[in-house]
Every structure is written in structure tokens, then in C-alpha cells.
Amino acid sequence: MGVCTSKPRPSSEHNFHSSEEIKPSVVPGQDEDNPVGLKTNGGNARDSGNLGEKKKNEENHEVGKKSPFFPFYSPSPAHYLFSKKSPARSPAPGSGTPRRFFKKPFPPPSPAKHIKAVLARRHGSVKPNEAAIPEGKEVAEKTGLDKSFGFSKNFYSKYELGEEVGRGHFGYTCKAKFKKGELKGQEVAVKVIPKAKMTTAIAIEDVRKEVKILRALTGHNNLIQFYDAYEDQDNVYIVMELCEGGELLDRILSRGGKYTEEDAKTVMTQILNVVAFCHLQGVVHRDLKPENFLFTSKEENSTLKAIDFGLSDFVKPDERLNDIVGSAYYVAPEVLHRAYSTEADVWSIGVIAYILLCGSRPFWARTESGIFRAVVKAEPTYEEPPWPTLSSEAKDFVKRLLNKDPRKRMTAAQAMCHPWLRNTNDVKVPLDILIFKLMKAYMRSSPLRKAALRALSKTLTEDELFYLKKQFAQLEPSKNGTISLDNIISALKKNATDAMNESRIYDFLASLNALQYRRMDFEEFCAAASSVYQLEALDRWEQHARCAYELFDKDGNRTIMIEELASELGLSPSIPVHAVLHDWIRHTDGKLSFLGFVKLLHGVSSRSLAKAH
Numbered sequence: 001m002g003v004c005t006s007k008p009r010p011s012s013e014h015n016f017h018s019s020e021e022i023k024p025s026v027v028p029g030q031d032e033d034n035p036v037g038l039k040t041n042g043g044n045a046r047d048s049g050n051l052g053e054k055k056k057n058e059e060n061h062e063v064g065k066k067s068p069f070f071p072f073y074s075p076s077p078a079h080y081l082f083s084k085k086s087p088a089r090s091p092a093p094g095s096g097t098p099r100r101f102f103k104k105p106f107p108p109p110s111p112a113k114h115i116k117a118v119l120a121r122r123h124g125s126v127k128p129n130e131a132a133i134p135e136g137k138e139v140a141e142k143t144g145l146d147k148s149f150g151f152s153k154n155f156y157s158k159y160e161l162g163e164e165v166g167r168g169h170f171g172y173t174c175k176a177k178f179k180k181g182e183l184k185g186q187e188v189a190v191k192v193i194p195k196a197k198m199t200t201a202i203a204i205e206d207v208r209k210e211v212k213i214l215r216a217l218t219g220h221n222n223l224i225q226f227y228d229a230y231e232d233q234d235n236v237y238i239v240m241e242l243c244e245g246g247e248l249l250d251r252i253l254s255r256g257g258k259y260t261e262e263d264a265k266t267v268m269t270q271i272l273n274v275v276a277f278c279h280l281q282g283v284v285h286r287d288l289k290p291e292n293f294l295f296t297s298k299e300e301n302s303t304l305k306a307i308d309f310g311l312s313d314f315v316k317p318d319e320r321l322n323d324i325v326g327s328a329y330y331v332a333p334e335v336l337h338r339a340y341s342t343e344a345d346v347w348s349i350g351v352i353a354y355i356l357l358c359g360s361r362p363f364w365a366r367t368e369s370g371i372f373r374a375v376v377k378a379e380p381t382y383e384e385p386p387w388p389t390l391s392s393e394a395k396d397f398v399k400r401l402l403n404k405d406p407r408k409r410m411t412a413a414q415a416m417c418h419p420w421l422r423n424t425n426d427v428k429v430p431l432d433i434l435i436f437k438l439m440k441a442y443m444r445s446s447p448l449r450k451a452a453l454r455a456l457s458k459t460l461t462e463d464e465l466f467y468l469k470k471q472f473a474q475l476e477p478s479k480n481g482t483i484s485l486d487n488i489i490s491a492l493k494k495n496a497t498d499a500m501n502e503s504r505i506y507d508f509l510a511s512l513n514a515l516q517y518r519r520m521d522f523e524e525f526c527a528a529a530s531s532v533y534q535l536e537a538l539d540r541w542e543q544h545a546r547c548a549y550e551l552f553d554k555d556g557n558r559t560i561m562i563e564e565l566a567s568e569l570g571l572s573p574s575i576p577v578h579a580v581l582h583d584w585i586r587h588t589d590g591k592l593s594f595l596g597f598v599k600l601l602h603g604v605s606s607r608s609l610a611k612a613h
């Protein structure tokens with residue numbers, strides 16, 4: 001778009017990155033097993049719920065770590081512990097692994113453990129390994145918890161339960177058959193969740209939400225088809241389509257830990273597609289991992305389906321969640337800092353992408369707190385094989401998903417437009433909820449900030465424009481190439497499910513009502529829907545910002561008084577504006593300085609200025 005002649009200067013000269021660094025809440029020397037000060041309660045049923053076995057499991061990861069036959073020959077009994085059905089998870093017969101002689105950076109993936117806090121929130125103070133948990137009704141009587149869900153009660157009159165096909169911490173899944181009617185004999189999958197395991201109000205609420213979310217979101221091609229939910233005194237039954245192709249984790253393991261880039265692209269596109277859909281609906285999955293994606297059939301090119309919404313939640317567009325949930329290897333840093341939203345899922349997808357491409361985990365340690373520390377502080381390696389042989393697009397793709405700052409991370413819809421993926425799929429890029437968040441901030445900005453953003457948008461490259469064009473097209477502009485509030489509302493309605501009511505997407509749109517009286521063309525849309533934080537994360541940010549400043553200097557910059565700037569920014573009178581805004585003004589001519597320009601792009605609020613002062 002814009003032409004720029006200035007040469008970027010070295011970044012050390014211009015330290016204008018205004019983003020705050022995330023301070024790790026996990027510091028060395030802190031309680032190893034309780035880094036974030038949580039009430040925890042020990043083991044996980046998937047680790048057999050036995051602390052002794054859990055210990056053994058961790059030691060075995062260590063064995064995996066030191067195996068010379070890295071990555072998947074390693075006879076990790078961690079796999080063995082979980083090998084109910086997959087030969088890929090069974091140990092190689094009679095193979096002992098030499099210890100201590102070989103150092104390898106990461107062990108291969110094995111089923112992920114839930115964060116201990118998840119178990120604590122489920123079980124309260126009840127430890128899973130304590131004496132047998134009483135039956136559902138008995139617990140309800142003792143605790144006064146209401147375990148009625150309002151689901152149909154006649155599961156067994158409709159279905160005949162068959163063999164178990166999978167098991168998790170919260171339930172087990174069986175095949176079942178319709179007993180009668182048109183569908184007689186047709187097979188389905190049923191996740192059975194024992195009421196005896198629901199020992200806290202949160203546990204009950206989670207099951208309620210799991211069904212509510214499945215009911216609302218069902219219909220997407222990459223999301224498990226939900227049929228109905230039932231209950232009786234002992235269990236909740238979630239009836240859904242049967243996937244016969246196994247978990248993504250098993251397929252990763254059976255391929256010796258690595259996918260070719262081309263195959264990884266097919267998997268990634270499907271994951272991103274369904275997750276972008278969830279995010280537009282205001283649903284955050286919170287437990288994305290290769291165990292929670294199933295292939296419909298054994299075919300190589302079988303469709304992938306997201307399952308297990310047991311930890312999912314609704315999130316309003318400007319809301320942050322604070323409960324620590326998920327599985328340790330896949331948890332995003334901001335979840336550990338207790339302020340997160342949909343970006344946390346994208347981090348987990350980054351972890352999955354890393355594993356698909358190289359067969360190892362990006363963040364690994366022997367203990368939960370060690371993993372948390374790595375997630376918050378460590379940078380994954382891209383030096384070990386096979387990374388040097390992978391394409392630079394693949395590396396850039398993973399790095400931009402694993403950005404520790406959620407504001408700088410790509411969204412799922414953006415990731416589908418990344419150069420690594422955008423030419424390989426013909427999947428329609430879903431509407432991105434981020435567009436609306438950014439447009440809201442833009443509509444509320446001062447004319448000066450709007451001019452600054454317009455200048456910045458003129459420096460965007462093909463890569464950024466690809467995504468913006470796709471988004472703009474989704475909003476179905478009129479023939480003259482402009483969009484109105486009506487366009488936005490009808491585009492959303494076309495993609496809406498009941499989940500949007502819960503996550504209040506429409507209420508949020510009210511903040512765009514200034515668009516009621518005018519239309520927006522593509523150029524202004526680019527200014528409104530560009531994220532300064534995301535652009536700042538790019539290597540070429542310096543160029544962007546310098547070019548934009550030059551353009552702004554030609555067109556939008558003008559002499560301003562500090563007082564005027566303060567009122568443009570809506571600063572409260574309590575802020576000492578001369579001291580705070582001094583650097584924002586170029587002393588030669590009283591126009592906005594480069595520093596002021598970059599700050600203005602970020603949209604500085606009076607609160608953050610007061611804090612900085």
C-alpha cells in the first residue's frame with residue numbers, strides 16, 4: 001500500500017516497545033508441587049490415581065528423556081500405563097533403557113495429566129485415592145448437592161450399551177446401539193459420567209456446561225456430533241457420534257512421533273477451523289490436546305473432530321477468566337497468571353503443532369511446577385533435529401502461536417491465513433471475533449489516534465492484508481465496497497449458535513453502534529481491525545512503525561499543545577500532563593514525536609498513563 005523511503009534504525013536506539021513483560025508467578029525455589037499457591041489434592045485417575053504409580057510415571061518420563069532411541073522407540077512405561085487399546089502406547093518387549101548416558105532435550109508425548117487444580121475443583125477436599133467414594137444418591141444426601149440435570153431418564157429403553165472405547169478422568173465412553181425405531185442397530189458413542197464423581201458444585205456445573213456447549217455447538221464439521229443427554233440416579237449419559245479412527249495422540253505415536261509438514265497442515269487446518277468457530281461463539285475449550293481430537297475413521301485422510309468440552313466455558317468478548325484449568329503440558333502462561341480468554345486455546349494449539357512437527361514437547365519437566373515454570377519462562381528449542389530441516393514458514397507459524405503475550409499471539413482465524421497454511425486449504429476462513437474487539441476500540445478512539453492507525457494500515461504487507469481481505473469479505477460489503485453495522489450483524493447471525501446468547505456477543509456489538517450512521521471502506525477497516533500488539537511482535541515492526549510515522553507526518557501530523565493531547569486522550573485532570581506527555585511532542589515544531597506516535601497507536605488510557613507516571 002504505502003510507499004516508504006526511510007531506513008529503519010537499529011532497535012536499541014528506539015526502545016518504544018510499550019508492552020509489559022509478563023512476570024512469572026512461578027519462581028525457582030518456590031514449593032515444587034504448588035507453585036501458584038493452589039489447594040491441590042494429588043493424583044489423577046488417568047495416572048491410575050495412585051501416587052506411587054504417578055511417581056513411577058514421572059521417573060519413566062525421565063527414562064524417556066535419556067533414551068538414545070529418541071523419540072518414539074523409547075519404551076516409556078508411561079505409555080504402557082495408558083495402553084488400553086493402542087499398540088503404539090505399549091512398551092517394546094524386554095527393552096530396558098540405559099540411564100544417564102545420553103541427554104535428549106525432550107521426552108516424547110504421552111497422555112497429558114490434568115492440572116492438579118482441576119482435580120481440586122472437581123473433588124473439593126475429597127482425595128480420589130481415599131476410601132471408596134459413596135454412590136451418587138448417598139453423596140447427594142450427605143452434601144445436599146443437586147444432581148438432577150433435567151435430562152431425559154430413559155437411556156436404557158432407547159440404547160443398548162456395548163464395549164468401552166475410551167476412558168478419561170471424568171468418565172468412560174462406550175459404544176451403544178439404538179434398540180428400536182428407524183435407527184435400530186445404528187451405533188453411537190456414549191460418555192458415561194458417574195454422579196458419584198461429582199462431589200462439588202463446580203463438578204456438577206462443569207457437566208451441565210459440557211452438555212450445554214455440545215448442544216449449542218454441534219453441527220460444525222470438525223466438532224463431535226451431539227445427539228442427546230440422559231441421566232438416571234447413578235450417571236449422566238452423553239450420546240454422540242461414534243468416532244472409530246482413534247485419538248490424534250495415538251496417530252502421532254503410531255507415526256513415530258512426526259508428521260510431514262503436509263500432513264501436519266491438514267491436521268492443523270481442521271483444529272484451527274473448529275477452534276476459531278468456538279471462539280466466535282464465545283466458547284473457550286480450555287483442554288485442547290491430542291487426546292481430545294478423534295478421527296472419524298481409520299482412513300489416512302479421515303476427518304478430525306474436537307471432543308471433550310468438560311472444562312469449556314463461555315467467555316464474553318471483553319471478559320477474562322481466572323480459574324486454572326487444563327492439562328499441564330498444554331496450558332498457556334496467562335492461564336497460570338489467572339487472566340485469560342480464547343487466546344489460551346491458541347497456545348495449546350501451538351503446543352500440538354510443535355509436537356506434530358518434531359515429535360517432542362516444547363515445555364517439559366518432571367513435576368507440574370517444573371512444567372509451569374517452563375511454560376512461563378522458557379523458550380522452546382528450534383535448533384534440535386528435525387527443526388533445521390523444516391520450512392521457515394512452519395517455524396514462524398509455531399512461534400507465533402507460542403508467543404507468551406496473548407495480545408501478540410495469532411488468533412485461530414489468523415493462523416489459518418498464515419503463509420504456512422493459507423495456500424494448502426480451501427477451507428473458508430471463519431469470521432474472527434478479534435475484528436470486533438479491535439473495531440470497538442477504534443470507534444472509541446480520538447481522531448488523532450484514528451489518523452495514526454490509518455497511517456499504520458498503509459504499511460501493511462500482503463501477509464497481513466490476506467487475512468484482512470478474508471475478514472472484510474465475510475462481512476459482505478455492499479457493491480461499493482463498504483460495510484455497515486447491518487452487514488456486521490447479519491454476518492454474525494449467519495454464523496450464530498445459541499452459545500452466542502450466553503457469551504453476550506450481540507450486547508458487545510452495541511458498542512459499534514456509531515457505525516449505524518455511516519459505512520466503512522476497506523482502507524478504514526484495515527486501520528480499525530489491525531492489532532498494534534500483533535504487529536509489534538513481527539521482526540519487521542520497526543519498518544512498519546517508521547514508515548507509518550513518515551506517512552503520518554506528511555498527512556496527519558500537526559502542531560499540538562500538550563493540553564490538547566491530554567484532552568484527545570481523555571486524561572483526567574489529576575494527571576500531571578506536562579510531565580507525562582513531554583516526550584510525546586517534537587520540540588522543533590510542536591508536532592507528535594515518534595515515541596508519541598507509537599504510544600498513540602496503542603491507545604493509551606489515562607489509567608495506564610497514571611500508572612506509568
Ligand SMILES: Nc1ncnc2c1ncn2[C@@H]1O[C@H](COP(=O)(O)OP(=O)(O)OP(=O)(O)O)[C@@H](O)[C@H]1O
Pocket residue numbers: 046165166167168169170171172173189191224240241242243244247291292294307308309310
Ligand atoms: N465420540 C466418541 N467416539 C469414540 N471414542 C470416544 C468418543 N468420545 C470419547 N471417546 C473416547 O473416550 C475418551 C474419554 O472421553 P473424554 O475425553 O470425553 O473423557 P474425560 O473423562 O472428560 O477425559 P479427560 O480425562 O481428558 O478429561 C476419549 O479420549 C476417547 O478415546
Ligand SMILES: [Ca+2]
Pocket residue numbers: 168291292308
Ligand atoms: Ca479427554
Ligand SMILES: [Ca+2]
Pocket residue numbers: 168170287308309310311
Ligand atoms: Ca474432560
